[in-house]
Amino acid sequence: MSGHNINLLGLRGQAKTRLARQMTQLLNEWVPVVEGSEINDDPLDPISNEAIEIIAAQGDASPVSWLHRDERFFEKLATPDVTVADLIGDVDPIKASNLKLSYADERVIHFGMIPRAHRCIFVLNELPDLQARIQVALFSILQEKEIQIRGFKVRLPITPQLIFTANPEDYTNRGSIVTPLKDRIGSQILTHYPHTRDIAKAITNQEVIVSKEKKAMIHIPELACDILEQIGFEARKSEFVDSKSGVSARMSITAMENLISTAERRLLISGDQKTSVRLVDFLGVIPAINGKIELVYEGEQEGAEQISYHLISESIKTIFPDYFPKIEKLDKQEEDGPYDELLRWFFENNELILEDSLAEKEYKQTIEQVKGIESIIDMYQKDCSIEDRYFMMEFLLWGLEANKKLNKYRTLEGFQFKDSLGSYIQGI
Numbered sequence: 001m002s003g004h005n006i007n008l009l010g011l012r013g014q015a016k017t018r019l020a021r022q023m024t025q026l027l028n029e030w031v032p033v034v035e036g037s038e039i040n041d042d043p044l045d046p047i048s049n050e051a052i053e054i055i056a057a058q059g060d061a062s063p064v065s066w067l068h069r070d071e072r073f074f075e076k077l078a079t080p081d082v083t084v085a086d087l088i089g090d091v092d093p094i095k096a097s098n099l100k101l102s103y104a105d106e107r108v109i110h111f112g113m114i115p116r117a118h119r120c121i122f123v124l125n126e127l128p129d130l131q132a133r134i135q136v137a138l139f140s141i142l143q144e145k146e147i148q149i150r151g152f153k154v155r156l157p158i159t160p161q162l163i164f165t166a167n168p169e170d171y172t173n174r175g176s177i178v179t180p181l182k183d184r185i186g187s188q189i190l191t192h193y194p195h196t197r198d199i200a201k202a203i204t205n206q207e208v209i210v211s212k213e214k215k216a217m218i219h220i221p222e223l224a225c226d227i228l229e230q231i232g233f234e235a236r237k238s239e240f241v242d243s244k245s246g247v248s249a250r251m252s253i254t255a256m257e258n259l260i261s262t263a264e265r266r267l268l269i270s271g272d273q274k275t276s277v278r279l280v281d282f283l284g285v286i287p288a289i290n291g292k293i294e295l296v297y298e299g300e301q302e303g304a305e306q307i308s309y310h311l312i313s314e315s316i317k318t319i320f321p322d323y324f325p326k327i328e329k330l331d332k333q334e335e336d337g338p339y340d341e342l343l344r345w346f347f348e349n350n351e352l353i354l355e356d357s358l359a360e361k362e363y364k365q366t367i368e369q370v371k372g373i374e375s376i377i378d379m380y381q382k383d384c385s386i387e388d389r390y391f392m393m394e395f396l397l398w399g400l401e402a403n404k405k406l407n408k409y410r411t412l413e414g415f416q417f418k419d420s421l422g423s424y425i426q427g428i
Contacts, residue, residue: 004186005142005162007127007177013248013292014191015203016165017075020123023163027069031119035063038111039118039158040072047118047156049107072120074113074160078130084137087124088112089149109149114141117160127164128176135181142184169244193236193249200229204252210260218263219276221388223323223395227282228255230315231289238314240299240307251292255285270359276387278363279394280354280415282312313402320399323392324380327403338379341372342396343405346419352397355414367393 008016034041034051041051043064055062076082084090092110095101101108114122124130140148142162146155164185166177182188194200204225235247262284263277289308299307320327325338346352352370354363367373373393377384384392397417401408409416 002186005164005184007164007166007182007185007188008191009166009168009188010191011169011193011246011248012167013246013250014193015249016191017123017125019191020121020163020165021073021075023121023161024069024073027072027121029069030066031069031072032064033067035065039115039156040067040120042119047158067119073123074117074120075123075125076113078124078126078128080129080131082130082134084112084134085110086112087114087134088137088141088147089115091150109152109154114160114162115147115156115158118156118158119160121161121163123163123165125165127166132178135178138181139184142181169246193232193246197226197229197233200232200249200252201225203249204229204256207253208256208260210257214260214264217267217274218260219274219387220260221277221391223319223388223391224259224277224279225256226319227279227312227315227395228252228259228285230318231255231285231311234311234314234318235289235293238299238307238311240295240302240310242294242296242299245294248292251288254292255288258284258288266357269357272360275360276391278354278391279316279398280356283356285312313398316395316398317402320395320402324376324396324399327400327405338376339372339400339405342370342376343400343419345371346406346417349419352417353411353414354394354417358414364390370397373397 008019010016031040032043034043034046034054036054037046037048037051039048041048043055043062046052046055076087089109089112091108093108095110096108099107127135137148140146141158141160145157145159147158148154162185194203229252232247232249232252235241235251236243241247259277259281262281263275265284266281267273267275286305286308289311290304293304293307295302295304295307302310350370352366354366358366367390370393373396376396377389377392381392397406398408400406401417401420405420407418407420409418
């Protein structure tokens, strides 16, 4: 509405390019164009010599074509090999030779991507990576709405909508936006990551690629989606993760795809026809986390895999009070806590081993052997569906471990839950 060129400034994975691409939906669905025009000339306001000559010669009989808004989008990634000729244009010696024109004739000009985006949206991604001398070539386009090509006195009032994207980290790491160019960009809009889990889940569900066959075979509890999204929120505030680098929204998308694939792999091994996502399947999301976070020195010392384990545990710990009583409120010795019976079962030298590839029947039988776990679910999650019930039981165990009431060990086959030192101290 303001007619401004825009710079979308934000950390990686904040959908800057996706926002820019969606802007075509704000355009008129169809616009008239002088047929044969290289730069989408408006029949009522032609600016190129070619279009002006056509209109002058044929008047109202001039041929007109119609351009759909989906075709009014141009995009270029700023890389070191981008030239002024690519973006703005240059003299075409082959055209001059074929048409037998001298280099003084404006018809020898080959227009670049920006003039060809006249009356369109042109997106230049990663602006700081563009060489400074190329950025300078954009000055007259942004301010005077005209192009400069070699020695030609070309003043075409082109009107592309220019959208730039930039990462603030790039200003110091790889390049920068020259100050006069920043001054000529009409508005700078700061992008951000999703503020709530619900919005993050909606984005992940929209972007994740899952076949209909997998959806039919694998049930994904809503709690599993919450835990997966919370991992991203925990990573963005973790002291081990570089906050300046950010944590891309792509992490949740790829993690969800890995989570489903891990459950599918288990189906193929066990021979079952259907299954539900389990917390042990979250081991499969670790490769998606490792590749999407930049660690600070302390995080590098701990190791990427250990930090990924830690983020999953912190995610469960954050969500746990939404479903079960808080652990810190159960310190009064004279009162019985809701977890006493369950913890007592582990205290009596019992242990629980949940293997990664357990078939559905064995998985359920293994969890059911924990005394007191079903009564806790019946008391605090009585509305839990049958499909989500066993995931909720497993979540209870992982939540107690995250709150240091149980110990969890990783084995070659799966996870082992045992009594913790805290249980000995409390005498449960």
